[in-house]
Amino acid sequence: MKRFIKYFILFIISFVALILYFSININNKNVHRHIQIDQSSNNEDERVKLMNLVAIGDSLTQGVGDVSNSGGYVPRIKQLFDERLKIDLNVKNYGIAGERSDQITRRILQKESIQKDIQKANMVVITVGGNDLLQSLQKNALIANDNTFHKNMNSALNKYQTSLNELLHAVKHYNSNCRIYLFGVYNPLYVYFANVEKITDYVDKLNEINSMTANDYKNCYYVDIKSLTYGQFKTENQRKELLKDSNHSSFNVKDFSEDASDSKEINDYLSDKDHFHPNDAGYDVMTDNLFKVIKNTENFNKY
16 A cells, blocks of 8 residues: 555656646747747847938939839839838939949039938949940941050040049048949840950950959949840850841941831840830849849848
């Protein structure tokens, strides 16, 4: 009988201990769950609700070619911030078609309204270089001597690099803490002049300047849009077919613009009107590429 009582008491003790163990464990899980919820709430509270973006540059910032007339990548990036980040993005658009890098810099230095907006900006987005390159190509397109052509073009690119530095210095002068997003350029004539390597070569060189110069500045990032060069011709085989169909040995931008003005654009990402600027699909690409770079580099916690 004594042995039975002894085992019975041990059983009761073990049973009570087991109940206590599970009770404590469940309580711990509930506490941990509440902590996680509280931390999540705190993290949500720490997220910024409003940010300021200044877009400045040439026609790509102005939004030329946008069939919807909504303004190119600028309103699109605002919409992505609202939909995906729940952040109200206040945007200012200072894009003017046709401007070179030196003209954009001059505007920043002369316009007090631009200076004040840059001072308040979390981000400054810049499109630049396309007109610098285009004007240099137009000026030198008919030079038959390759050595002279390359000498002139390399000189023009050196001048552009100096001008680009002046532009970035101007932005940083008014706001040393903002993040700068610097777009590259693309070759809008590739689908018509696939075998004229000079154009794409100098597009690549200018993009290299933009990319390397961006790396020289704190919180300055390069945004690649070279995919617009090829449009829907994404594979090597598709581009080989373009080469077969291309029989141009030289190019003249002015003559091309006049000849193609009434024809449908071959590149699905460029405008039918001028064959140079992005259409809605092209601006979607620019916006998506910009958004990806911003997400990887921007601080969305409260400053």
